[in-house]
Amino acid sequence: xxxxxxxxxxEADFKDLIQSVVVTAQKEVVVVVAADKYLSLCKxxxxxxxxxxxxxxxxxxxxxxxxxxxTVVSHLWSYKNCFQLTVKVDVDRANPHxxxxxxxxxxxxxxxxxxxxxxxxxxxxxxNLRRIMMPDDYQKFPLRKxxxxxxxxxxxx
Amino acid sequence: MTDLLLSQxxxxxxxxxxxxxxxVNMGPQHPATHGVLRLVVKLDGETVKETIPVxxxxxxxxxxxxxxxTFPQCITYTDRVDYVSAMSVNLAFALAxxxxxxxxxxxxxxxxxxxxxxxxxxxxxxxxxxxxxGDIGALTPFLYGLRERERILDLFEMTxxxxxxxxxxxxxxxxxxxLPEFMPKCRAFLDYFEPKIDEYEGLLTYNPIFLQxxxxxxxxxxxxxxxxxICGPSLRGSGVSCDVRKQQPYLYYDQVKFNExxxxxxxxxxxxxxxxxxxxxxxxxxRQCMDRLxxxxxxxxxxxxxxAPVGSEIYSRIESSRGEMGVHLVGDGTAKPWKVKYRCASxxxxxxxxxxxxxxxxxxxxxxxxxxxxxxxEVDR
Amino acid sequence: MLTGENIVQLVSGLLHWAYAQAGISSWAGIxxxxxAAVVMxxxxxxxxxxxxxxxxxxxxxxxxxxxxxxxxPFGLLQTVAxxxxxxxxxxVKPVNRDKIPYFLAPIVAFVATFMGMVVIPFDKGMVVxxxxxxxxxxxxxxxFTVIAILxxxxxxxxxxxxxxxxxxxxxxxxxxxxxxxxxxxIIMITGxxxxxxxxxxxxxxxxxxxxxxxxxxxxxxxxxxxxxNRAPFDIPEAESELIGGFxxxxxxxxxxxxxxxxxxxxxxxxxxxxxLFLGGWLPVAFxxxxxxxxxxxxLAKLLLIIxxxxxxxxxxxxxxxxQLMDFGWKVLIPISILNILITAIVWLCLYGKGAx
Numbered sequence: 001x002x003x004x005x006x007x008x009x010x011e012a013d014f015k016d017l018i019q020s021v022v023v024t025a026q027k028e029v030v031v032v033v034a035a036d037k038y039l040s041l042c043k044x045x046x047x048x049x050x051x052x053x054x055x056x057x058x059x060x061x062x063x064x065x066x067x068x069x070x071t072v073v074s075h076l077w078s079y080k081n082c083f084q085l086t087v088k089v090d091v092d093r094a095n096p097h098x099x100x101x102x103x104x105x106x107x108x109x110x111x112x113x114x115x116x117x118x119x120x121x122x123x124x125x126x127x128n129l130r131r132i133m134m135p136d137d138y139q140k141f142p143l144r145k146x147x148x149x150x151x152x153x154x155x156x157x
Numbered sequence: 158m159t160d161l162l163l164s165q166x167x168x169x170x171x172x173x174x175x176x177x178x179x180x181v182n183m184g185p186q187h188p189a190t191h192g193v194l195r196l197v198v199k200l201d202g203e204t205v206k207e208t209i210p211v212x213x214x215x216x217x218x219x220x221x222x223x224x225x226x227t228f229p230q231c232i233t234y235t236d237r238v239d240y241v242s243a244m245s246v247n248l249a250f251a252l253a254x255x256x257x258x259x260x261x262x263x264x265x266x267x268x269x270x271x272x273x274x275x276x277x278x279x280x281x282x283x284x285x286x287x288x289x290x291g292d293i294g295a296l297t298p299f300l301y302g303l304r305e306r307e308r309i310l311d312l313f314e315m316t317x318x319x320x321x322x323x324x325x326x327x328x329x330x331x332x333x334x335x336l337p338e339f340m341p342k343c344r345a346f347l348d349y350f351e352p353k354i355d356e357y358e359g360l361l362t363y364n365p366i367f368l369q370x371x372x373x374x375x376x377x378x379x380x381x382x383x384x385x386x387i388c389g390p391s392l393r394g395s396g397v398s399c400d401v402r403k404q405q406p407y408l409y410y411d412q413v414k415f416n417e418x419x420x421x422x423x424x425x426x427x428x429x430x431x432x433x434x435x436x437x438x439x440x441x442x443x444r445q446c447m448d449r450l451x452x453x454x455x456x457x458x459x460x461x462x463x464x465a466p467v468g469s470e471i472y473s474r475i476e477s478s479r480g481e482m483g484v485h486l487v488g489d490g491t492a493k494p495w496k497v498k499y500r501c502a503s504x505x506x507x508x509x510x511x512x513x514x515x516x517x518x519x520x521x522x523x524x525x526x527x528x529x530x531x532x533x534x535e536v537d538r
Numbered sequence: 539m540l541t542g543e544n545i546v547q548l549v550s551g552l553l554h555w556a557y558a559q560a561g562i563s564s565w566a567g568i569x570x571x572x573x574a575a576v577v578m579x580x581x582x583x584x585x586x587x588x589x590x591x592x593x594x595x596x597x598x599x600x601x602x603x604x605x606x607x608x609x610x611p612f613g614l615l616q617t618v619a620x621x622x623x624x625x626x627x628x629x630v631k632p633v634n635r636d637k638i639p640y641f642l643a644p645i646v647a648f649v650a651t652f653m654g655m656v657v658i659p660f661d662k663g664m665v666v667x668x669x670x671x672x673x674x675x676x677x678x679x680x681x682f683t684v685i686a687i688l689x690x691x692x693x694x695x696x697x698x699x700x701x702x703x704x705x706x707x708x709x710x711x712x713x714x715x716x717x718x719x720x721x722x723x724i725i726m727i728t729g730x731x732x733x734x735x736x737x738x739x740x741x742x743x744x745x746x747x748x749x750x751x752x753x754x755x756x757x758x759x760x761x762x763x764x765x766x767n768r769a770p771f772d773i774p775e776a777e778s779e780l781i782g783g784f785x786x787x788x789x790x791x792x793x794x795x796x797x798x799x800x801x802x803x804x805x806x807x808x809x810x811x812x813x814l815f816l817g818g819w820l821p822v823a824f825x826x827x828x829x830x831x832x833x834x835x836x837l838a839k840l841l842l843i844i845x846x847x848x849x850x851x852x853x854x855x856x857x858x859x860x861q862l863m864d865f866g867w868k869v870l871i872p873i874s875i876l877n878i879l880i881t882a883i884v885w886l887c888l889y890g891k892g893a894x
Contacts, residue, residue, distance in 0.1 A: 026256055026471045054383050055399075058472065058483050058500035075472045075483065075500075079383065079397065082404050086472060107386025110508050133213035133537060143221055179697075203859060294769065294856025300601040366770055366855045520773075520858040 003029050006083060013048070017041045030086045038089045039099045045076060045085065046104055053078045053085055056101065059111035061091075061119045065145045068093050070119060074101065091121055100126040118143040178206065183522070185214045191288070191526065192533030196510075203518050208511045215537040223497040228254050228328055228463045231497065236322035238499050239535045241284055244277035245477035246499070247326035252407060253473035253484035254328045257465050265453035266330035267408045271446045272343070273313070273325065274408075275439040279350075280309040281478035282432050282439075289429065289527035290361060293370050298357055305353060308346050315339060328463060330456030340447060347440050354436050362430065371425035375513045375525035378423060385512075386505035389480020390435060391529050394428035396421040401476040413445045425528035432530070462492050479503055479530050501535035542661020542819065542832045574666040575656070582655055586801045587617040592841075593848050600852045627790040635787070636693035643690035644788065644795035650682030651799045654806040659734045661819045661832035672733040673725065676810060677718055680765060683803065684710050687774075687784050690796070694787035702783035705859055706767060706774035712866040713764035713771075719874035720757040723881035724814050733810075737818035746817040753877050755815045757870050759846070762807030764866065766800055769851040773859050808843040812836065816843075 001009070003023045010021045010031060017040060019032045033041050045053045053076040062071045074087045091098050100123040101108035110132060112123045117131040120141035131138060140147060183196040193214035199206040219238055223231045235250045236243040248270055255261065262270070283306045287299030310320040316335050317325040325332045361367050377387065382395045392399045400417045402410040418434035420427035465488020474483040480502025489495040506529045514522050553573065557563045591606065591614055598605030606613030631640070657672040659665040669675050684707050691703015724747055725731060728739040740746050748755050764771040774783045785796045812818060816839045819832030857865065 024470065025259075025466065026469060028471065030470075055388075056386060057474065057481065058485060058498065060485055060496075060498045060500075062487050062496045073470075073472075073485065075485070077474075079399060079404075084405070084472070084474075086470075105386070106381075106384040107505055107508065110504065111386075133216045135213070142218065147221075181698075290855065294772075295854060297601050297852050300603065304602055360853075361855075364855065366857055369861050370855060370858060518858055518860060520856075 001083065003027060006085075009050070010085075014041060014044065017044070028084070028086055030088060032088045032090075035089055035091065035098055038087075039101070039104075042074070042087065042101055042104050045087070050081070051078065051085075052080045054105075055079055056105035056107045056111070057084075059101065059108055059115065061115045061121055061143075063093075063119065063143065063145045065093065070096055070121060072098055072115065072121060096121040097124055098122075099124050102126055117141075120144065181519075191531060194507075194531075194533045194536070196522070198519070198522065200519065205514045205517055205519060205522060208514050208522060210507055210510060212507075212537055215533050217534075217538065219538045220497050220499065224494060227492045228465070228494065231494065232327060233322075233324050235499075236324055237534065238538055239477065239479070239482075239501065239503075239532055240321055241532055242277055242281040242478040243321065243323050244273050244326060245475065245482060247323060248274055248408075249473065249475045249477065249482045249484045249499075250497075251326050251328050252475060253471055253486045254463065254465075256473050257469050257471045257486050257488055258463065260329055260457050260459060262330045262457050263454045264409075265334075265451060266455045266457070268446050268450045269331050269335065269455065270326055271408050271410070271413075272443055272450075273316075273323075273331075275443045275446070276309050276312060276343075278439050278478045279436055280306045282436050283309075285432060285478075285527075285530045286357065289530075292523040292527040293367060295361065295364075295367070298360060301353075301357060305350055308350075312339065312343055312346065315342070327456070329459045330454070334455050340450075343443070343447065347443060351437070351440050354433060354440075358433055362433070368426065370520075370524055371429060371528065372422075374425045374517065374521050375528060376423045377509065377513065381509075381512075382423070385509050387480070387509060387529075388505060389476070389478075389502050389530075390418075390431045391428050391480065391502075391506050393417065393419045394431045394528075395423035399481075401474050401481055405474060407473075407475055409446075409449075412449075413442050415442050425524050428528040428530075464488075464490060464492050465494065466490065474500075477502065479532065479535065480506065499535075499538055501538065503529075503531045503533070503535035507531050507536055540831050542664040545831075546661075546663045571667060578655055578666050579652070582652065582802065582805070585805065586798055587621070588614075589801050589805065589844065590617040590620070592844075596845060596848050597852045600849070621794065624794040625791055629790045629792065630787075632695050632787050634695045636695065639689040639693035640787075643686045643693065644792040644799070646689070647683055647686035647799040648795040648802070650679055650686065651802040651806060653682075654679045655802070655809070657733055658806070658809040659737060659813065659818060660836050662734070662737075664819075664833060665734060668732060668734050670730070670732040670735070673721060673731045673736075673810075673814075676806065677714070677721075680717075680803070680806075681714065683765075683799070686799075690788070691784040694784070696787055699784050699786045702774045702786070706784055709767070709771060709774065709859075709862060709866075710765055712863055713761040713870075716757050716866060716870035716874045717761035717765060719871065719878065720754040720761065721814065722874075722878050723751055723754055726878070726881060727885065733813045733818070737813055737820065740817045741820055746815060746820070748815040751815065751877070751881070753873060755811070757874050757877075758807075758811055758815070759843070760870065761866075762804075762811065763847055763850060764862075765807060766803040766847075768800070768804065768847060770854040770857050771862055772851070772856060773862060804844060804847055805840070808840055808847065811843050812839045 006029050007021050007023050010018070017033065017037045019034055021029065021031045023029055045051050055077040057075040057077045059072070059074045062073060064071065070091045070093055072089050072091055076085045076087065089098060098121060100112055102112065102125070109128070112126055113129060113132040115121050116123060116129055117134055118141060123129060130136060134142065179200040181198045181200055183198060185193040185195045195211040195214065197209040197211060217237065219234050223234055226234070232247055232250055235246040238246045283302040287302035290298040313323060314320050316339060317323050317332055377391070377395045379395045379397045382392045383397060388399055396419055398417055398419060403417050415438045418431045418438060420430050467490035469488040470486070472483055472485045474481055481500070482502060483500030485496070485498040485500065486494055487496040510526060510529070513525050550570065553570065554563070554566060557566050557569070594616065595605040606616035609615045609619050654676050656666045657669050657675055659668065687703050687706045687710070691700045724736065728736050730736060730739070767774055785793055788796060819836045821830065821835050
């Protein structure tokens with residue numbers, strides 16, 4: 001189906017769950033959802049007939065300090081119906097909490113650990129929310145826009 | 158009857174002797190060729206209880222650095238994201254930027270890109286074959302694979318001057334046109350190489366020891382595979398049709414004929430067979446591309462400074478040698494991207510290592526890790 | 539005509555003349571074996587150096603490489619250079635090691651395998667000591683390597699070395715049984731344990747034992763490869779994937795002794811195989827007109843078997859530990875027992891009771 005058809009289909013099926021759905025200038029269909037409807041929308045996207053978005057291709061976050069928010073972006077793909085969908089949810093920068101998608105797509109496990117590690121978004125319900133690339137006791141969140149690296153201070157022993 | 162007896166003996170033995178968990182570190186310095194990956198393995202005698210990968214030893218903050226570089230400058234960093242398969246990552250980023258800005262590269266550039274990406278796939282699979290066989294214990298195919306890879310790297314060096322970090326596929330096209338002697342040399346290589354795949358398969362594929370080490374080991378069922386985000390040849394070994402070149406064709410993949418290589422058993426041997434077949438398909442694709450190549454421009458007309466439109470965002474996927482490679486780009490109206498993310502196949506493939514090796518022996522960790530074709534720079538970026 | 543017998547007679551004649559001159563003829567019985575052992579030691583040392591070079595060249599050519607070709611003509615002196623390097627290396631020892639077993643383990647490994655060469659006949663009469671329990675002696679001696687490996691693994695005070703030592707010991711013990719069982723039919727047929735006697739039997743019988751006992755030959759070669767910890771049974775050695783194996787904590791000369799001990803084990807096993815199955819010093823039937831001395835034939839056959847064992851290493855992947863044990867206990871032992879039964883039955887049918 002074309003992007004327009006997909007957009008109208010989503011508007012029809014998930015009217016009450018989503019905030020908006022647009023077809024961007026780059027020919028992608030983007031769904032914006034609120035944090036409290038996030039989990040139920042994703043579950044339906046995976047299970048509902050006609051969607052079957054069973055592949056979580058990527059989960060990442062984008063930092064918008066000027067709007068005081070971070071956006072968690074999930075890219076979904078359906079092996080069966082061969083279409084791509086983007087789901088965005090805004091998270092407050094000061095208190096970034098959002099439910100985990102691990103119960104729906106297992107691949108979310110490490111993607112969310114990476115987002116936690118680099119952006120500081122906390123995923124409620126994640127089984128193993130530890131840092132994945134930075135050392136475990138690292139205090140900062142490197143990919144945030146206000147990250148000022150004062151280097152690694154190694155105490156002389 | 159014997160099971161009951163055995164369990165009784167075991168419990169008596171354990172009460173007398175006392176057993177403990179045995180934690181072994183397959184440290185960041187690895188004799189195998191996978192790179193700086195650290196695996197903390199909890200053993201019960203010879204059996205693996207848990208495998209915990211510790212990442213981050215090769216984290217070079219490529220994504221953060223790319224936020225401070227212009228789009229063409231970012232392409233040089235893409236080579237380092239996966240240095241075994243650098244052309245594919247170049248292509249991923251270039252395609253993402255082109256889609257972001259609505260540019261399309263001219264036909265000759267697209268055909269040339271296809272030739273080089275498929276040659277890169279061959280080179281990557283040859284290195285993988287050598288490393289996989291070496292992990293299993295057959296030390297000779299490593300040298301055979303590298304010998305063929307040398308010829309492919311010679312072709313790359315002839316074109317762009319580099320053997321590992323090419324920076325050849327640029328935004329809007331390719332860097333430079335191929336030399337006139339490239340085509341005959343490439344054809345000669347393909348004619349030489351095609352029977353070699355059969356030769357190497359004859360050495361490994363039906364070898365009883367190889368079969369014992371890989372058949373039935375590390376079985377990924379299709380549901381577990383899709384749920385865990387595995388992609389590429391590792392998932393095709395489980396019977397799932399997931400080739401991005403077929404499902405979301407980019408460049409001119411919808412105009413060339415090739416088969417998607419799928420095996421259904423889901424074990425290490427199937428993944429090995431998928432990659433060997435993919436090598437044959439790549440040879441066929443390259444031949445078709447070389448036949449369709451027409452003279453023409455190799456770079457599209459582009460603005461002098463590449464600026465992404467405000468509020469633009471794209472997620473673009475290609476099929477790299479290891480699986481699906483995605484680039485998520487966010488533009489903000491300036492010449493530098495607001496955000497770059499590389500979605501790499503090895504990162505998702507490594508996640509399943511723990512589940513696949515529980516209850517198996519230590520030697521199987523190497524077999525499974527090798528069959529997943531994991532490259533650490535992709536995992537850490 | 540130049541044969542091994544003639545050479546031995548010539549040399550011993552010279553020696554006895556020398557004793558007579560020095561007036562120590564009564565000591566001939568003691569000095570003769572010592573000189574024979576020293577000659578054997580010298581020969582084997584040079585031969586092993588040649589074998590190390592040969593392995594590197596064989597593996598290189600199998601892998602489309604060239605191998606050593608700089609040190610000496612065709613790289614023949616490469617092993618000498620390596621030996622000098624190993625002897626001048628620092629002897630790094632773990633602090634908490636168990637001193638006496640740590641010191642003795644490489645010596646025992648080296649000496650035990652060396653002792654096996656004492657009964658190998660290079661030609662008729664060209665043997666250091668032709669024991670009439672030759673095979674029994676060799677099988678007993680190869681059991682010493684187990685002690686050496688366990689001692690090395692334990693004394694290194696390193697849990698990885700210990701694990702490697704255990705695995706190696708388990709492997710060697712498991713493959714001793716098919717090794718012995720595959721030799722039993724030959725002992726049954728020839729009625730003698732002496733290696734020279736077995737070669738003589740093959741000479742009078744007119745055929746080499748490889749033809750009726752092909753399975754025993756294959757089992758023997760497989761078990762011999764496993765005894766020497768060589769691929770495809772090199773889990774203890776190439777365990778560098780995970781664990782260094784029992785010789786992790788050894789460096790310099792001690793490591794060289796383990797390394798050479800492995801090569802000598804290969805030589806001993808191959809020599810036994812040649813003697814038992816390939817007719818020892820007997821010439822190949824249709825090439826008898828060349829009138830080559832017996833030890834030339836012996837060395838040629840020996841090099842052939844050693845080349846075979848080397849080719850195994852660079853062709854096959856490694857077996858996993860449990861698959862290795864499965865193969866030894868569940869496949870090789872039943873086949874070798876069956877072989878014994880069938881040999882006995884066929885012999886009885888063909889020649890009746892009490893025939894020789």
